[in-house]
Amino acid sequence: MLADGPSLRLLPRLDDCNRFFWTGGADGVLRFLRCGECRRFTHPPVPRCPACLSRDMAPEPVSGRGTLHSFTVNHQQWIPGSDPYVVALVTIAEQADLRLTTNLIDCPADAIAIGMAVEVTFVGNGDVHIPLFRPAGL
Amino acid sequence: MSDTSPLRRAAITGIGHSQIGRRLRRGDLDLTVEACLAAIADAGLDRDDIDGLATYPGTGIGMGGFSGPGSPELQDALRLQLSWHDGGAEGPAQMRAVIAAAMAVGCGLARHALVYRTVTEATAQAGRASAGIGGSGLGSGGPSLGGGGSGGGVPRFGGFLQWFLPFGAVSAANWIGLVAQRRIHEFGLTRTQLAQIALNGRRNATHNPGAVYREPLCLDDYLAARMISTPLCLYDCDAPCDGSTAFVVSAVETARDAPHAPCRIEAVGTALRGRPSWDQFDDMTTMAARDAAASMWERTDLGPSDVDVAQLYDGFSVLALVWLEALGFCGRGESGSFVEDGTRIAREGTLPLNTAGGQLSGGRLHGFGLLHEACVQLRGEAGERQVPGRCEVAVVSNGGGPLAGSMLLVRDTG
Ligand SMILES: [Zn+2]
Numbered sequence: 001m002l003a004d005g006p007s008l009r010l011l012p013r014l015d016d017c018n019r020f021f022w023t024g025g026a027d028g029v030l031r032f033l034r035c036g037e038c039r040r041f042t043h044p045p046v047p048r049c050p051a052c053l054s055r056d057m058a059p060e061p062v063s064g065r066g067t068l069h070s071f072t073v074n075h076q077q078w079i080p081g082s083d084p085y086v087v088a089l090v091t092i093a094e095q096a097d098l099r100l101t102t103n104l105i106d107c108p109a110d111a112i113a114i115g116m117a118v119e120v121t122f123v124g125n126g127d128v129h130i131p132l133f134r135p136a137g138l
Numbered sequence: 139m140s141d142t143s144p145l146r147r148a149a150i151t152g153i154g155h156s157q158i159g160r161r162l163r164r165g166d167l168d169l170t171v172e173a174c175l176a177a178i179a180d181a182g183l184d185r186d187d188i189d190g191l192a193t194y195p196g197t198g199i200g201m202g203g204f205s206g207p208g209s210p211e212l213q214d215a216l217r218l219q220l221s222w223h224d225g226g227a228e229g230p231a232q233m234r235a236v237i238a239a240a241m242a243v244g245c246g247l248a249r250h251a252l253v254y255r256t257v258t259e260a261t262a263q264a265g266r267a268s269a270g271i272g273g274s275g276l277g278s279g280g281p282s283l284g285g286g287g288s289g290g291g292v293p294r295f296g297g298f299l300q301w302f303l304p305f306g307a308v309s310a311a312n313w314i315g316l317v318a319q320r321r322i323h324e325f326g327l328t329r330t331q332l333a334q335i336a337l338n339g340r341r342n343a344t345h346n347p348g349a350v351y352r353e354p355l356c357l358d359d360y361l362a363a364r365m366i367s368t369p370l371c372l373y374d375c376d377a378p379c380d381g382s383t384a385f386v387v388s389a390v391e392t393a394r395d396a397p398h399a400p401c402r403i404e405a406v407g408t409a410l411r412g413r414p415s416w417d418q419f420d421d422m423t424t425m426a427a428r429d430a431a432a433s434m435w436e437r438t439d440l441g442p443s444d445v446d447v448a449q450l451y452d453g454f455s456v457l458a459l460v461w462l463e464a465l466g467f468c469g470r471g472e473s474g475s476f477v478e479d480g481t482r483i484a485r486e487g488t489l490p491l492n493t494a495g496g497q498l499s500g501g502r503l504h505g506f507g508l509l510h511e512a513c514v515q516l517r518g519e520a521g522e523r524q525v526p527g528r529c530e531v532a533v534v535s536n537g538g539g540p541l542a543g544s545m546l547l548v549r550d551t552g
Contacts, residue, residue: 006306013294043418044301070323070422072315075365078308087307087367089316089417101316101417103305114323125292130304 002073004105004123004132007081011128017045020059025122025129032098034060041098064120065093065136071104071112090118090133106134143437144244149393149400149550150236151250152181152386153513158348158501161260162380166206170256171215173382181386182397183250185216188386190248194235194255194505195227203263206256206382222247230408230430230543231451231536232505237543239387240403251387255506259378301417311375311454313416314539315367318456320422322369325471327459329369333360334477335455335491336373336498342485343495345523350379350501374455379501383510393550400550401513404531407434407544414540423471424460426542427535431464434544442466445546446529447515448489449508452496457538465533465544490525505536509545516549 012022024031032041035049036056048055070089074082088104104112105121117136122129154176156169178185197208209225212218222242230237232255239251295303307313321327337357343349355373363371393400407430412419419425435441442465450461459473467489468476477483483491494500494511501507512532514520535544 006308008292009306010303010308011292011294012300012304013296015296018296018300044298070316070320072312072319072370073365073368074306074312074315076309076311076367079306082306085306087305087312087316089320089422097418097420099417101302101305101307114320128304132305 003083003085005103006079022128029061030064030120031059041095062094066090068116103132148240148243149402151388151393151396152177154384156382158381161264166256166258169382173384177384188252189221190251192224192235192239192253194232196225199227203259233536233543249389254384256382258380260380311367314454327474331474334480335458339496339499343499346494349495351499376453376497376502383506401547402550404546404548405434405438409433427464430542447532449512449534451535461535509534
């Protein structure tokens with residue numbers, strides 16, 4: 001059986017740029033920065049839209065659905081005491097080039113397939129809510 | 139690139155290695171000076187002739203043993219009289235320092251530039267293990283557990299690491315595992331194909347007395363090895379070592395007096411066009427190697443069929459496959475079948491690859507070892523591992539992932 005992640009989750013250092021992303025999961029909603037002009041999402045957060053250079057950037061909720069773009073099952077004890085876990089690369093449903101590195105959970109090793117539909121869930125750790133993904137419709 | 143290009147006025151005239159091995163327990167400056175003096179002597183020069191200096195990555199980058207001494211430290215250690223100097227980690231991967239030196243020499247800022255890269259990662263990691271520091275098993279390419287900020291006893295990280303560490307994606311093995319898995323999905327890459335990079339490197343390392351791993355390795359050994367991060371097993375990941383590699387890059391008009399055949403820099407691949415990111419790059423099967431390689435061929439009349447020997451970055455085996463495609467030795471997605479039975483990339487094959495063992499078996503000299511071997515082969519000085527037949531054009535690549543660089547070298551015939 002695969003673990004949900006490493007035995008210890010190292011955490012992001014919050015600042016005014018990334019706080020919305022890492023704390024937004026408190027209400028179960030995944031958010032990305034979106035341009036008010038051209039409506040493109042961008043990640044990681046930056047002050048101007050890289051597509052149209054607008055400064056009109058604000059966090060917006062996404063559906064939390066996505067597809068598995070790639071994955072790797074980590075076996076090495078980089079973080080001691082960790083059982084094998086799945087590092088996943090998920091394409092967010094709203095935009096084809098919007099991706100997130102995450103963990104795939106609640107999925108047996110032999111059921112992991114690139115292209116599978118996944119949905120977000122969060123694991124809280126103090127002020128931080130870490131977005132993980134599991135097979136859609138479980 | 140025209141023949142008046144400054145880069146073509148530079149050639150590698152001297153090459154040098156320090157002692158190379160696992161856990162030498164020698165200081166990085168000690169190894170660096172050894173390699174640099176060897177390169178200067180190899181060029182037929184004295185240290186008083188050196189007026190340029192460059193290194194990758196400079197001080198204070200990465201974990202213990204990664205960065206080696208900075209250029210001011212070496213300048214002082216050898217009391218060099220420099221007209222130009224440079225050090226840094228950003229640019230077209232590790233070879234950025236060699237490219238910078240070639241540009242400086244080509245532009246007339248220096249006549250003989252010394253370039254070096256030093257690693258003592260094996261000794262540094264052994265030190266950590268014996269000290270039992272936090273049980274940090276974080277490998278090369280990963281961050282230090284002690285590198286974070288404050289917060290509840292758990293280290294906190296900003297910058298790009300924040301997008302990976304919370305998920306246990308702490309090592310380049312994880313990030314590149316995603317590339318390899320995507321290649322399995324899109325191209326049908328098999329573990330037996332991937333194994334050829336490791337097996338070829340080990341076969342070649344048996345003919346290299348300086349290689350860190352020389353025991354025979356067979357496909358069954360590979361397939362039985364423990365997984366690091368699927369589909370990458372132990373033999374797909376290079377091993378930390380200690381060692382320093384140095385070059386002298388000289389103005390071509392002086393190079394023809396050098397004791398060994400100069401290796402002229404025909405073209406460099408330096409482009410960065412996609413997003414420099416481990417997870418946002420548009421094509422996760424290739425990443426930055428694609429555009430770096432393309433820019434190299436845009437700058438020369440030579441093409442892939444002119445290449446006699448290839449030294450392609452194999453810090454992780456799959457990166458060598460990525461480079462084979464990026465450099466046009468086969469089509470996109472075709473590298474698995476290109477290496478399938480190992481014959482094309484063998485020393486006697488049509489494209490001899492990583493003839494000193496690469497980093498997987500030769501040791502993780504972090505790109506510079508590959509460039510060293512390219513020069514040895516072009517000079518015809520590789521002894522029992524010399525590629526048979528013509529050896530006039532060599533290609534070298536460094537990096538992969540978000541940063542990549544490549545270089546085309548030709549033996550200068552005057
Ligand atoms: Zn915009």
